[in-house]
Amino acid sequence: MVDFDAIRAQFPILDQEIHGHPFVYLDSGATAQKPECVIDAESEFYRTINAGVHRGAHELAARSTEAFEHARAQVARLVNANAEEGGEEIVVTPGATGGLNELAIAIGNASLGRGGEAAKRFAVGPGDSIVVSKAEHHSVLLPFQELAARTGATLRWLDLTEDGRVRTDNVDEVIDETTKIVAVTHVSNVTGAITDVPTLVRRAHEVGALFILDACQSVPHIPVDVKALDVDFACWSAHKMYGPTGVGFLYGKRELLEALPPANFGGSMVELAWMDRPAQYMEPPARFEAGTQPVAQVVAAGVAAEWMMKIGVENIAEHERTLTHELLRIGDLDGFRILGPRDEKDRIGTVAFDVEGVHPHDVGQFVDAQGIAIRVGHHCAQPVHRHFGLYASNRVSCGVYNSVDDVQRLLDVLGGVREYFLGR
Amino acid sequence: MGFESDGLDQMYQEVILEASRARNGSEHFAPDLADESEDTRGAAGEAGGAAGSAGASGSSTFQVTHEYCVPGESHQFNPTCGDEATVRVELTDGSDGGPRRIERLVWDGHGCSISQASLSIMHDLVEGKTVDEAMHLFDLFHGLMESRGKGLDSDEEMDELEDAVAFQGASKYPMRIKCALLGWEGMRASTAQALARLDATA
Numbered sequence: 242m243v244d245f246d247a248i249r250a251q252f253p254i255l256d257q258e259i260h261g262h263p264f265v266y267l268d269s270g271a272t273a274q275k276p277e278c279v280i281d282a283e284s285e286f287y288r289t290i291n292a293g294v295h296r297g298a299h300e301l302a303a304r305s306t307e308a309f310e311h312a313r314a315q316v317a318r319l320v321n322a323n324a325e326e327g328g329e330e331i332v333v334t335p336g337a338t339g340g341l342n343e344l345a346i347a348i349g350n351a352s353l354g355r356g357g358e359a360a361k362r363f364a365v366g367p368g369d370s371i372v373v374s375k376a377e378h379h380s381v382l383l384p385f386q387e388l389a390a391r392t393g394a395t396l397r398w399l400d401l402t403e404d405g406r407v408r409t410d411n412v413d414e415v416i417d418e419t420t421k422i423v424a425v426t427h428v429s430n431v432t433g434a435i436t437d438v439p440t441l442v443r444r445a446h447e448v449g450a451l452f453i454l455d456a457c458q459s460v461p462h463i464p465v466d467v468k469a470l471d472v473d474f475a476c477w478s479a480h481k482m483y484g485p486t487g488v489g490f491l492y493g494k495r496e497l498l499e500a501l502p503p504a505n506f507g508g509s510m511v512e513l514a515w516m517d518r519p520a521q522y523m524e525p526p527a528r529f530e531a532g533t534q535p536v537a538q539v540v541a542a543g544v545a546a547e548w549m550m551k552i553g554v555e556n557i558a559e560h561e562r563t564l565t566h567e568l569l570r571i572g573d574l575d576g577f578r579i580l581g582p583r584d585e586k587d588r589i590g591t592v593a594f595d596v597e598g599v600h601p602h603d604v605g606q607f608v609d610a611q612g613i614a615i616r617v618g619h620h621c622a623q624p625v626h627r628h629f630g631l632y633a634s635n636r637v638s639c640g641v642y643n644s645v646d647d648v649q650r651l652l653d654v655l656g657g658v659r660e661y662f663l664g665r
Numbered sequence: 666m667g668f669e670s671d672g673l674d675q676m677y678q679e680v681i682l683e684a685s686r687a688r689n690g691s692e693h694f695a696p697d698l699a700d701e702s703e704d705t706r707g708a709a710g711e712a713g714g715a716a717g718s719a720g721a722s723g724s725s726t727f728q729v730t731h732e733y734c735v736p737g738e739s740h741q742f743n744p745t746c747g748d749e750a751t752v753r754v755e756l757t758d759g760s761d762g763g764p765r766r767i768e769r770l771v772w773d774g775h776g777c778s779i780s781q782a783s784l785s786i787m788h789d790l791v792e793g794k795t796v797d798e799a800m801h802l803f804d805l806f807h808g809l810m811e812s813r814g815k816g817l818d819s820d821e822e823m824d825e826l827e828d829a830v831a832f833q834g835a836s837k838y839p840m841r842i843k844c845a846l847l848g849w850e851g852m853r854a855s856t857a858q859a860l861a862r863l864d865a866t867a
Contacts, residue, residue: 260672602746602777602844603677610673618746632699632747632775662682662778 312543432581
């Protein structure tokens with residue numbers, strides 16, 4: 242039995258008042274708060290270990306390299322990726338957006354013939370299709386829309402059901418023999434719906450397409466096993482899984498990382514550089530980690546991964562299912578409409594909603610005045626909102642530190658929104 | 666009610682909530698960014714390789730309602746919250762011998778109560794005013810929104826802003842200043858466009 246009150250107590254930021262009320266944070270979908278051990282790990286690194294990694298021969302250089310690689314291994318363990326030296330499958334990126342762009346650019350480079358024979362398997366061009374879904378965050382949609390525009394490939398998308406789930410009933414039509422890449426979110430950052438990834442992966446592999454998973458909203462909340470899902474690549478950010486900002490991770494099957502050409506060039510990713518000959522690049526993951534890495538942040542992200550595994554990701558998911566059950570009562574409030582599945586099945590505790598007659602900005606201001614932080618706006622996913630005939634919405638998203646009391650306070654305050662703006 | 670706090674009630678004054686519902690000067694003429702049919706080009710579920718950009722801005726001309734007027738239009742957009750306003754003005758062309766005046770001002774848009782109320786109150790304040798008077802009011806309102814809740818030093822200037830002084834409370838919240846200014850920026854830009862047209866034909 243996990244003591245979630247004790248876990249909440251590990252988050253110093255939650256112990257404060259906002260506008261004279263105890264702070265309730267329900268915006269973990271934007272960024273999660275950090276437990277003390279993560280905050281300490283980052284500053285402790287700077288106090289005692291800081292040095293360049295994978296270069297230099299002095300003692301701290303060795304220790305920082307060890308800490309950096311240990312963190313990579315912890316993150317790998319969290320998603321069941323390979324961690325042993327020489328077989329690493331986790332690449333450090335500047336966030337999930339950075340990872341997805343790096344991947345799209347690398348595929349674009351392969352499409353231009355870079356990376357030689359081995360990279361031909363990634364090439365896309367006219368006549369090929371790239372498939373996304375209408376649930377995508379702009380960080381998935383735009384890099385692959387740009388890739389399509391650069392290579393002459395066609396962008397297609399999987400539609401959504403009425404309650405905002407990625408449709409898979411017509412998967413055989415949307416993903417066909419022309420499809421080279423499928424890039425889809427694991428969990429929508431708006432509807433909270435968990436995508437039926439196995440069905441999409443099976444179809445993608447049936448036609449020889451690569452499957453890229455946006456795991457930003459799944460890794461912090463539910464167990465993610467990249468091997469069981471059989472995805473080819475996955476990207477997510479550290480700051481949503483209780484780690485620092487500025488860092489993300491790209492998972493790639495080892496054989497694919499070995500064949501993929503780099504997207505960023507510079508120091509620490511090249512074995513031999515010449516003036517008059519093509520450079521010889523390093524093996525992954527170094528090939529994709531050009532320049533000085535955010536070492537302290539990576540080390541702290543590794544601590545966050547360890548911390549999550551210590552609690553048990555299934556325990557976190559279970560706790561958040563209880564919160565989700567309570568959060569879905571938002572839909573029972575008069576004039577409130579939930580944008581996404583109304584039942585707890587295959588969804589996380591991220592609930593977007595519309596309040597009839599009251600703009601999200603006003604709702605957000607109203608609940609903020611009571612010390613409750615929620616997200617308002619389009620949450621970087623405009624097509625999903627258009628699907629619901631909206632431009633913007635309100636979104637609450639929970640984390641491991643939230644309690645049923647937090648949700649009850651939110652519900653009490655939301656109950657007064659329409660009267661305040663429409664009833665006076 | 667039980668949920669008021671001083672800051673909230675200072676921002677959402679009665680005059681603001683009323684104006685956000687009254688929407689004086691609003692008409693329907695702009696495309697709706699929340700309408701799915703506006704963004705889907707070509708076959709459903711597929712877009713061509715050349716990604717176009719959804720053109721929601723631009724300097725389109727509309728039919729003026731007075732033959733002695735020149736049109737100006739401006740589309741204002743706050744991408745963080747989706748507040749959107751298209752402001753249209755008709756400026757007198759000077760044929761009456763008087764100073765240039767905003768003969769007509771209409772707007773189309775959607776957004777939070779602060780942005781909608783500000784558009785409504787701005788409409789009531791500047792329609793019928795000369796361009797110089799309208800720009801003076803723009804400067805005063807801008808100053809009010811930069812006052813961080815303190816208001817303008819001069820009581821006379823506060824009086825000139827009439828109902829728009831109600832936004833003093835909103836000026837305390839950096840995130841909401843843009844909401845209040847959206848319509849005013851549209852008024853200034855559309856007026857500038859009409860003036861440029863007049864200069865071009867002069």
